Amino acid sequence: MTTINRRVVLVERPVGQALPHHFRVEDVELEPLGDGDVRVAVEFISVDAGTRTMLRGEGFHMQVGLGETILASGVGRVIESKADGFSVGDAVRGGLCAQTIATMPGNMLERVDDSLGPLSLHLGALGGSTGVTAWIGIRDVAKPGPGDDFVVSAAAGAVGSIAGQIAKLDGARVIGIAGGPDKCAHLVDTLGFDEAIDYKNDDVNARLRELCPDGVNVFYDNVGGPILDAVLDNIAMRSRVVICGAVSQYDDMDNVTGPSMYLRLAERQSTMEGFAYFHFPESIEPAKAELARWISDGTIVMPEDILDGIDRYPEALQFMFDGRNVGKLLVKAS
Ligand SMILES: NC(=O)c1ccc[n+]([C@@H]2O[C@H](COP(=O)([O-])OP(=O)(O)OC[C@H]3O[C@@H](n4cnc5c(N)ncnc54)[C@H](OP(=O)(O)O)[C@@H]3O)[C@@H](O)[C@H]2O)c1
Structure with a gap:
């Protein structure tokens, strides 16, 4: 099993467009897993327009501190678990951040149905x-x-x-x-x-x-x-x-x-x-259920644009703000 997490951290707050030099990709040694925690091999990281607003240091959205890992939703599979309800191999979604291995409390993760298609669906059409x-x-x-x-x-x-x-x-x-x-x-x-x-x-x-x-x-x-x-x-x-x-x-x-x-x-x-x-928590489950039905019977489509590899995350926001993505923009972490 890997002992290294490769992650993307913020090194400079962007003024204007977020560009690759505002980020650094670095390797860190994994700590032993704590009780109640789950370790996840991240497969896909969501790139969202709103991420740009999290790099300012203040505002409506949660903020990323300098030297901290970029906040992002992600999907992946459990590789180690000390939390009830999670086993190795489970497909999960959560705030996994821009990194290859996420370690977090089990109660901050949700299991997703991997029979619907690629896990990326849970960040795109079902995200x-x-x-x-x-x-x-x-x-x-x-x-x-x-x-x-x-x-x-x-x-x-x-x-x-x-x-x-x-x-x-x-x-x-x-x-x-x-x-x-x-x-x-x-x-x-x-x-x-x-x-x-x-x-x-x-x-x-x-x-x-x-x-x-x-x-x-x-x-x-x-x-x-x-x-x-x-x-x-x-x-x-x-x-x-x-x-x-x-x-x-x-x-x-x-x-x-x-x-x-x-x-x-x-x-x-x-x-x-x-x-x-x-603001509409009661609508989240009905929305996911109807979207899942529409995706599986082809009623709606959701094209994906995937940047391959965690090392490409630093260019992702520039890619989006230049308007180069069609449909959901993702970074494939693993
Ligand atoms: N209210 C909520 O709960 C909520 C939740 C999530 C997202 N959002 C909002 O949803 C919107 C879309 O987000 P997304 O993550 O799905 O991104 P997205 O639409 O996949 O990507 C952003 C797109 O915006 C266009 N764009 C970029 N700069 C522009 C500019 N200066 N003028 C006009 N168009 C520009 C680009 O397409 P073109 O090639 O067409 O320029 C780009 O592909 C954002 O405003 C985001 O904040 C809201």
Whole structure:
């Protein structure tokens, strides 16, 4: 059995984009396992847009200290256990962090069903900050339905691609906003969206006027900034704007650019509401159950982009914030 854990630590707080030199990959000797603890060989580490906000040193999310291992959800298999209820070989998910071997109390881990497919599914389509967030954002907050023109931003990313597919299942006409012609083709051809807007090449405001002449009924925003403004300018009467996230703002959270078009909410008797998936704890299990059913019968798809090897974690946030991921971005640790 290995005696070494390879982990990624924060060495410098990023100003602007998080780049590889802000991180260090290092090997550390494993300590003997304590009572109640479980040792896990990490297979996949989730890369989340929200991780960028954990590197600032202060804020709404949990923070990573300098010299500490990067916080991240992960999945893997138990290789040693001194905790009741966990045996060698069990598939588990938890806050395993960016490392190859995680050691933590058993009560902070959850067992996952490995018969559903690769363990990565439990971070992507079935993951709390991905598929479950999309499900809760749609079913508990945005609630699109037949007759609605529904728009989602960062639509080819992890949360956006599932949110758009659920909105489509729930009867809405779905328009995705994403960067570049390939991603836009993917939204329509692979995910089954009705229309796509390429914010890097199109005039978003003009395209929204063309595609939604009666206005956008529901907007699921993952991006903020100028895209949020363009959609606010095009909302319908009694529409709903749902703030899931604002990835365009995370590199400079001290200077967040607020929406300048918010008075459209008053003019058009509309609402803007934010949420985090953990505000709806009662929805987490129903969300996972329905997502698992949809994934196994092919009703929805969740593409994955996998960076191979823990040594690639330091480039992962740059990869995401440059918009290079399609679907769920993961690092394969083992
Ligand atoms: N509320 C919650 O509980 C909750 C939970 C989890 C995640 N979230 C939010 O969900 C959103 C998506 O997160 P994710 O982890 O699934 O990431 P993701 O969508 O897989 O990746 C982020 C995507 O954002 C786009 N992007 C990056 N910089 C941008 C910019 N300046 N302007 C416009 N688009 C930009 C990129 O795609 P393009 O190529 O299209 O630019 C990139 O692929 C984030 O806002 C995150 O904070 C919220």
